[in-house]
Amino acid sequence: MTREFDRTGPPSAMKDRFYRYFQETCTEIQEQISQLASLSLIGGERKDAMDGIVAGISRLSDDVGGLTGMIPAYDQRIYSQARLFAIKGLSERLQETRAKLEPKAKFAFKTSQKNSSAGSIGDAAELASQQRGFKPGAVSSNESPIVTTPARLASPPGEPRDTVGELPSFPTDYNLELQGPSAGPIRKPSFSQASNVNISNHTGLHIILPSSAAHATPSGALTGLKRCIVDMSVPTTDGAPFAGLALKNIKQSLIIAGHVAGAAHITGVENSTIVVESRQVRMHDCKNVDIYLHCASRPIIEDCNHVRFSPTPACYKNAANERTNQWDQVDDFKWLKAEHSPNWSILPESERLSEETWTTVMPGGPAYGLNDILRKIGISS
Numbered sequence: 001m002t003r004e005f006d007r008t009g010p011p012s013a014m015k016d017r018f019y020r021y022f023q024e025t026c027t028e029i030q031e032q033i034s035q036l037a038s039l040s041l042i043g044g045e046r047k048d049a050m051d052g053i054v055a056g057i058s059r060l061s062d063d064v065g066g067l068t069g070m071i072p073a074y075d076q077r078i079y080s081q082a083r084l085f086a087i088k089g090l091s092e093r094l095q096e097t098r099a100k101l102e103p104k105a106k107f108a109f110k111t112s113q114k115n116s117s118a119g120s121i122g123d124a125a126e127l128a129s130q131q132r133g134f135k136p137g138a139v140s141s142n143e144s145p146i147v148t149t150p151a152r153l154a155s156p157p158g159e160p161r162d163t164v165g166e167l168p169s170f171p172t173d174y175n176l177e178l179q180g181p182s183a184g185p186i187r188k189p190s191f192s193q194a195s196n197v198n199i200s201n202h203t204g205l206h207i208i209l210p211s212s213a214a215h216a217t218p219s220g221a222l223t224g225l226k227r228c229i230v231d232m233s234v235p236t237t238d239g240a241p242f243a244g245l246a247l248k249n250i251k252q253s254l255i256i257a258g259h260v261a262g263a264a265h266i267t268g269v270e271n272s273t274i275v276v277e278s279r280q281v282r283m284h285d286c287k288n289v290d291i292y293l294h295c296a297s298r299p300i301i302e303d304c305n306h307v308r309f310s311p312t313p314a315c316y317k318n319a320a321n322e323r324t325n326q327w328d329q330v331d332d333f334k335w336l337k338a339e340h341s342p343n344w345s346i347l348p349e350s351e352r353l354s355e356e357t358w359t360t361v362m363p364g365g366p367a368y369g370l371n372d373i374l375r376k377i378g379i380s381s
Helices: 011-034 042-065 073-101 116-130 174-179 211-216 355-361 370-376
Strands: 197-203 206-208 220-226 229-231 245-251 254-284 287-295 300-302 305-311 344-346
Touching: 011 042, 011 073, 011 220, 011 245, 011 254, 042 073, 174 197, 220 254, 229 370, 355 370
Parallel strands: 197 220, 206 229, 220 245, 229 254, 245 254, 254 287, 254 300, 287 305, 305 344
Antiparallel strands: none
């Protein structure tokens, strides 16, 4: 059962608590959807779980509708719409999973009657669809929708251009696809059939999202990764940014997260390097993390230690992003003393990776495998 949001307390504390609550609830619902296939049809166990998920999504939609008064007026539109896109993604994923698991009826009659339990989610999805134009970085109607791959991420010589090939017309479980055999060391799942980016529970994979994933950015989530490299910057370079991003339970990995219009929530990350451009950043329970950051507001850490901050490398900066960068104005919620918190520091320039390293080593290829890249950034096996 999904948690309920506690609305008590001062507005400032409530705002930050809601950001964390929303991301954690989205992750929880995604996990519940992924577990549906393992539930039994006998006794209505799977149906009860589906009904619970629908109720959880509906409650989350109602919580988003209650944002008024909790956050500044100039942020309300961006936050509300970003979260509506995330809710739409959850609803679509549930429908796709339901379609896979439920047996097809031999006869069907058309009906205009709506499922009352999912009505608020449909309304939220429709509103998000109608107002999609607000998203920063979205192409206008007279511009080409084609997103090109930056030269730094083009397939290296001798590397297959795309290891996925043509995808079927029905929804694909990209995590199962990533676990299968590959024609090369770099995985490039297209996410052409996906409504959001959700990569979870992998070890030892180098994943680069191509431009075909540009439409799957209503929400992003990376969870349960170990010794992985994930580059999600291409879909957000010229296309729409992620509305929101959650990184959770990641160890000994390199995450190039791309551009995030809303908040990036980073929880339980250890011994890793992160590159991200975001409006807001919240880090919880992280240790030994180097984060190359462009942030329009003051980053917040809580229950973290040995986190080092640096501005984003030039090759990953978004050309349309002209907002003030407060990457080094960090607030530690667990350090209330006047002196500087010992839990974070500035990454010395002498220890920052060079632009040449980012552009020639990080994309990988015959000369640089996954372990080579991780060693280059100081992550040992």
